[in-house]
Structure formats: C-alpha cells, structure tokens
Amino acid sequence: MAxxxxxxxxxxxxxxxxxxxYVKEEELFPDQMTGGLGVSRDKWKSYDEPYKTxxxxxxKIQREKDSAAYSVKAALDRSQMIETADPGWASILKSHYGAxxxxxxxxxxxxxxxxxxxxxxxxxxxxxxxxxxxxxHAQLQLYFPHEHCSKDRQFDWAQKAYHTNEWAxxxxxxxxxxxxxxxxxxxxxxxxxxxxxxxFTNMQFLGLAADAAEAGDYTFSSLISSIQTDESRHAQxxxxxxxVLIENGKKExxxxxxxxxxxxxxxxxxxLTGPAMDYYTPLSHRKQSFKEFMQEWIVGQFExxxxxxxxxxxxxxxxxxxxxDYQHHAYHLGVWFWRPTVWWNxxxxxxxxxxxxxxxxxxxxxxxxxxxxxxxIDNILAGRHEKTLPETLPIVCNMSQLPICAxxxxxxxxxxxxxxxxxxxxxxxxxxxxxxxxQDPVRYRDHMSIVDRMLAGLIQPxxxxxxxKYMNIAPGECGEDAHKYAWAEAYRANPYAKKAx
Amino acid sequence: MSQSPELLKPLKTxxxxxxxxxxxxxxxxxxxxxxxSTDNPDAPFELDPNFAMAQWFKKYRNQSAITHPDWxxxxxxxxxxxxxxxxxxxxxxxxxxxxxxxFSDREHDKALSSEWSAVLAKLYTPGRYLWHALQMxxxxxxxxxxxxxxxxxxxxxxxxxxxxxxxxAYRTTELSKTFPGAGFGxxxxxxxxxxxxxxxxxxxxxxxxxxxxxxxxxxALNLVAKPAVEEATMRSxxxxxxxxxDTLLGLLIxxxxxxxxxxxxxxxxxxxxxxEQEGNRERLVACVNAWMPLAEKAIGGYCKQLPDVPDAAAxxxxxxxxxxxxxxx
Numbered sequence: 001m002a003x004x005x006x007x008x009x010x011x012x013x014x015x016x017x018x019x020x021x022y023v024k025e026e027e028l029f030p031d032q033m034t035g036g037l038g039v040s041r042d043k044w045k046s047y048d049e050p051y052k053t054x055x056x057x058x059x060k061i062q063r064e065k066d067s068a069a070y071s072v073k074a075a076l077d078r079s080q081m082i083e084t085a086d087p088g089w090a091s092i093l094k095s096h097y098g099a100x101x102x103x104x105x106x107x108x109x110x111x112x113x114x115x116x117x118x119x120x121x122x123x124x125x126x127x128x129x130x131x132x133x134x135x136x137h138a139q140l141q142l143y144f145p146h147e148h149c150s151k152d153r154q155f156d157w158a159q160k161a162y163h164t165n166e167w168a169x170x171x172x173x174x175x176x177x178x179x180x181x182x183x184x185x186x187x188x189x190x191x192x193x194x195x196x197x198x199x200f201t202n203m204q205f206l207g208l209a210a211d212a213a214e215a216g217d218y219t220f221s222s223l224i225s226s227i228q229t230d231e232s233r234h235a236q237x238x239x240x241x242x243x244v245l246i247e248n249g250k251k252e253x254x255x256x257x258x259x260x261x262x263x264x265x266x267x268x269x270x271x272l273t274g275p276a277m278d279y280y281t282p283l284s285h286r287k288q289s290f291k292e293f294m295q296e297w298i299v300g301q302f303e304x305x306x307x308x309x310x311x312x313x314x315x316x317x318x319x320x321x322x323x324x325d326y327q328h329h330a331y332h333l334g335v336w337f338w339r340p341t342v343w344w345n346x347x348x349x350x351x352x353x354x355x356x357x358x359x360x361x362x363x364x365x366x367x368x369x370x371x372x373x374x375x376x377i378d379n380i381l382a383g384r385h386e387k388t389l390p391e392t393l394p395i396v397c398n399m400s401q402l403p404i405c406a407x408x409x410x411x412x413x414x415x416x417x418x419x420x421x422x423x424x425x426x427x428x429x430x431x432x433x434x435x436x437x438x439q440d441p442v443r444y445r446d447h448m449s450i451v452d453r454m455l456a457g458l459i460q461p462x463x464x465x466x467x468x469k470y471m472n473i474a475p476g477e478c479g480e481d482a483h484k485y486a487w488a489e490a491y492r493a494n495p496y497a498k499k500a501x
Numbered sequence: 502m503s504q505s506p507e508l509l510k511p512l513k514t515x516x517x518x519x520x521x522x523x524x525x526x527x528x529x530x531x532x533x534x535x536x537x538s539t540d541n542p543d544a545p546f547e548l549d550p551n552f553a554m555a556q557w558f559k560k561y562r563n564q565s566a567i568t569h570p571d572w573x574x575x576x577x578x579x580x581x582x583x584x585x586x587x588x589x590x591x592x593x594x595x596x597x598x599x600x601x602x603x604f605s606d607r608e609h610d611k612a613l614s615s616e617w618s619a620v621l622a623k624l625y626t627p628g629r630y631l632w633h634a635l636q637m638x639x640x641x642x643x644x645x646x647x648x649x650x651x652x653x654x655x656x657x658x659x660x661x662x663x664x665x666x667x668x669x670a671y672r673t674t675e676l677s678k679t680f681p682g683a684g685f686g687x688x689x690x691x692x693x694x695x696x697x698x699x700x701x702x703x704x705x706x707x708x709x710x711x712x713x714x715x716x717x718x719x720x721a722l723n724l725v726a727k728p729a730v731e732e733a734t735m736r737s738x739x740x741x742x743x744x745x746x747d748t749l750l751g752l753l754i755x756x757x758x759x760x761x762x763x764x765x766x767x768x769x770x771x772x773x774x775x776x777e778q779e780g781n782r783e784r785l786v787a788c789v790n791a792w793m794p795l796a797e798k799a800i801g802g803y804c805k806q807l808p809d810v811p812d813a814a815a816x817x818x819x820x821x822x823x824x825x826x827x828x829x830x
Contacts, residue, residue, distance in 0.1 A: 004675060032554070056594040105536070128636060153511045177548055444549055477509055
C-alpha cells in the first residue's frame, strides 16, 4: 500500500470542529474575535481552501525554498552590489525593508488570529501555515538587510522603523493595524489575504523582483520572489471566506470589507512602491510604469476576482484609477522634499531623460509636477539648498497619515475632504479615505496624526528639529538626496525643453 | 533646523542589540523586539486607543497579573528560527513517513488484534480534536504574547500540533482501510464529545481555550494542559501500544514527544524569566493549582480506559508534578 495520497486523508485533517458543552459556542468563538457576521459555524462547513498543502509537504518545500534563497545570498555576499549599484536602488531596499519586515511579523499575529478564531477548520489549518510563512518573511527581511548595517546606518531601520514615530512608520502602522493586526478573523481573511495579498503584494514583490533582476540585485530578486510564492498560497484563505459570506446573505458586508482593504492598501503602495518604480529605479532598469503595473495587477486582477465572486466593483473604482495618474507623483515630491524625515535617501529621478519618460507615461507631468521640480532645480543650481528643504510638517490625512496632496501646477486639484465626528474635525485626502473613516469612526476616533500631535504640543520645539527628535531620526539616519544633486547639473547648461509630442 | 551635531555611525548590528557587546546570533537578529503593539501601553494599535480590539489587548495582555519590565529579554533555549525549524521537522517527517511506508509494506495493521483496533478507535484517533485544540490555543498565545521571542515559540508549537493532527488523520484513514466498520474516520467526533475517556480532557481544553489573559493562557496550555494530555494520551498510550503489538504507534508517539520536550523546554525558560520578578512565582503557583484539578480529572478519565498500563494515571500525574517542581513551581 505504501504511502497514502494526501487527498485520501486531507479531509480528516480538516474535520475538527466540535460542539462544545463545557463552555458555550459563542464563548469559544466570540464575535469580537471571529467576526462571523452572524453566519453560523455550521454554514462555514462549505469553506474549501483552493490551495491545499499538508504539514510534511510544507516543511519539505519551505526547507528547499529557504535553502535556495539563503544560498543565493551566500553566493553573492561579496559582490558588493549595494556599493556599486545606483544609489536609488539602495534607497528602494532601505524603504522596503523598513516598511515591510515588521509589518510581515504583524501579519503573523493576524494569521494566528485566523488560526484560533477562524470559523472553518480548513481556514485554521491554512492560517497555521500562514503564521509560519509570515514568520519566515519577517526573518528573511531582517536577516538580509542586517549584513548592511555595518556599512550604512539607515539599514538599522529595517528593524527600527516600526518602533518609532517617524511619519512613514506611523502611516504603515496605521494601515497595517487597521488592515489586519486589530481585526477579527473573518475581516483578516478578507482584508489581509484577499484585498491586500492577492493583488498588492504581487505589486511589491513581483514588480520589484523584476526591477531588482534588471538592476542586477539577484539576492533581492530571488528573496522577494521566494516570499511571493508563500503569499500567493496563503492569500487564498480569503476567497472561500468571501464565498461563505456571500452565500449566506452577507454580500454587502463582504464588499465593505473588500473595499476598505483595497482603499487602505492602495495608499500604502502609492507611497512605497510608486516612487520606487517610477523614480528610484534607474530609467534603464524600469520594466513598467507604476500606473501600468497597477492597471495590470490591481485593476485587472481585482476586476476578475470580484466578478468571479459575484461582488460589485468598489464605488470608488474610477476615482482610484484616476489617482494612478497623480497620487504617487505627489507622494514622491513630498517624500523628496521632506527627505530629512525618512530613513532612506530619496532619488529625485527627474533628469531630462526621466522627464521624457514620465511625460510619455503620464501625459501632462511636466505641466504639473514638473513645475514644482523646475523650482527645486533652480534652487539647487543656485546653491539655495535650504529652499528645497522643509521647515515644518505638511497637513496629513487622518486616514492614510500621509500628506494631503494631489496635482500641483496647471492641473491643481489639491483639497481637503473634512468630516465632523463628535465635535472633532478630521481631514482626509479624498472621498475614499473619508468613506473608510465613516464605516467605523470608533476605530479611528481618538487617534492623533503627527500634525495633531504637533498642534497638541507633544512635539517640542514645534519645528522640524523637534519633529526629527520626536521621530527618533538623527543625522546619519536622515535621508538626503540619493545622488547628492548630481542629477540637477544636466540642467545647468540646458533648461529642460519638453519633447515635441 | 535645530539638529544635534552628533552624526550617527553605522553599527555592527541592530541598534537595539548593539549594547550587548557580542556578535548577535542569527536567532537574535531575526527574532528579537519585533512586536510594535507593545510600544505604547495606552494604545496597542496606531488607531483609537480604546476601540474594542485595543481594549482586548490592554486587558488581556498589558494588564495581566504576571508582569515583567523586559519581556523582550526572553530567549528560546533552542534558538529556533524558521529555517532551522523546517530543517529539523522535514527530517522528522521523512522519518515518520518512512515508518508509515515500511509498516504499511509489512502489513502492520493486519497484525493488530480487533480488541486493540477498538482501543485505537476510542483512545487514539479521536485525538485529532485535541491536537487541533492545542494548535488553536498555541495560536492564541502567539498573538497575545508580549515579546516576539515568546510568540515565535508559540508559532512553532502551533505548527507542531498541526503535525500531530496530520499524523493522526493519516493513521485514521489507514486504519479505516484495514478495519472498515470500526468507526475510523467516522466516529471520532462522537467519541470526543461523548465517550467518558475524553470528557475530562475536553472540559480542560474548552475551558483553557476561553482563558483570555495571555499569561494564564500560557500557564493553562503549556504548564498544565499540554503536559497532562501528552503524558496521558501520548506517553501512556504509547506504552499500551507496545504491549499490544502496535510498534508503529509507539514509535510515532516517541517522534511526537520530541516536539513536546521542546515545548516544555521553552515553557520552562519562560517560567524562569517570569519568576525573576517578585510575586510572580506565587501567582504562577496559584494559577497552576487552579488548573490542576481539571488536569487530574482529564488524566484520570482517560487513563482509566487504557489497557495494560495499570499505573498510567499516577505516572502521568507524577510526571506533570515533577515538571512543575523542576521549573520552581
């Protein structure tokens, strides 16, 4: 008879729900932690995870994957890739590790919530592998940057960022705490695995992997593609959970969770991946523009999977797609300007050639964002660097915790979307952010953005110096222009002239 | 800009480990100080400080009676990291599935008596509910523990319990082929919910599962429930197996007990960390004592049904108490 096929015993291993009698069912699975939306545990019997694996397969495959990822690293350790690559590339690595490593670790806790409070045994088993996966991702993305600590203090932020009040760290915590760390098991299945991991981690991990390979960083490329193979497995926890909700009359609630998840994820990727793809990655290594990537991986993928499930597209779909044209350009401009407040060195990415490319990919870029960069370039060339640096903090959105910003120059559309709740006025970047707040104001009620904190006197002195101290970021860590303004020299002899269309 | 003139220099390791004045291990680099929800005791999340989930973490984690000023100083004595976990367990699984393969070739199950097969249907295969309960509860400790080094131990422990569940599901299916009609694969839930052998264990597990305070949850799981059920439903059952020609089950349980030993090792280390603080030892003893009557009942109820191990309950209980003494409780 030899070894039985997995399919012969798989169902036994996920037949583990029982009827408790020493405690009540609702005590064992309290609503606050399960988020069952009133669908009884009985109905969850139809939950069927599409990607099946078992413990012995898991440990074997994961051992092999780790062996591959770590041996690529070992083989290339002496290649001095970081020292020789374009400085924009090192900035991508620093921003990525700082924003992602501990977020992955938080995702382990969220997977653990599903492993304990998930309504279906198959979901709990898959989430147990999910816990392991996220444990892996945190460890890999700490181990790999750690070797660079001795050369560059900014790499310390791979471990440190989430423990600070640096503004991007606040934004990342706010988003990830809201997307998964503080959610119930059902919401995690929908918001983390379906909304966030299915589409967006593909962006960060496959998109960046392609750029990394182009840039010659094979260590990073193999690392993040290896991570993505785990993500694409445990991302499938959410789909069948949505099916159960829809079959049991909870379509509207399911949609709400999906929409909140996509809305929150979009902002994070707009600020993290957008600048990395369209500005930090050297022009010759760019595979696709951020917008093209979003169109293909987010719009295409979600439209397919939402339709497959019988869910409607989010009400804000067209608006979000319209934002692909400008939001990340605005974030990039902000990050570069406020560069002393970040733990990486933002690459301006606006040489004349870059601008031709940006104009091609984003028609109108020169008349909008380009106008701001023209002023910056003039100041740099005139040696007025202080005019390219901030003196205080920008107004930030009470949802994304990112600056409220949009199109400058000829296309000006920057405005605040305020909301009143219990006597306090909150400020939002868009209707989408405001809508998320309105879904459950209690979750966000007494949170203070970094600007609220400055106004409340928690940041002393209330200027940039005080803010840097509050963010626990100091010279040696503070970002500078990645290329020490060398890129601006191209404009000294020849002011930029837009290519004729 | 009023910046300090000091320019921070690169360090050999993470700044939070740099003061240790020794080269950090891979374990320390990838495992320490990773929870950020513990940084601000008033607001676990970067959200409203008092919405329902924030209150859950404040109440059941931050306000636990067992306190320590530096939970992040806890270290897993085995320093297991993800990649070594898979190295170890892939090897272990190769061994276990090698056993399954060999014993299947030798038609091991056909040589088992029908009396013993009835014991397996009643006392072995319903255990998958128990392993799953341990898996779920380990996942709870993982998400509530105040230090990443503690959470990691609980993560690997949750995976180990899924491992035991998987072995049991596998054997359940295999046994159902040799003994159709004996209830393998069909009667386990009824046994788990109704059979006298399991009711003490189920009561212990259900009550432990709804223990929300993280430290009490750890005590109920790792210091009481796990040692008790492992001694009864694994070690004692393994002994009974060897008296009934079931070499395979004996060997399988031995393999699983290696995981259990690892779990006790980290639990012992965490207790050691806890009792550094005055008052914690007394609190832990009180907590263990509060849970032990349920554990005794669980052990007694199960062991009473075990054939050929007359002193099983006493031995199991003694091992649990010896474990407690060995860790200073």
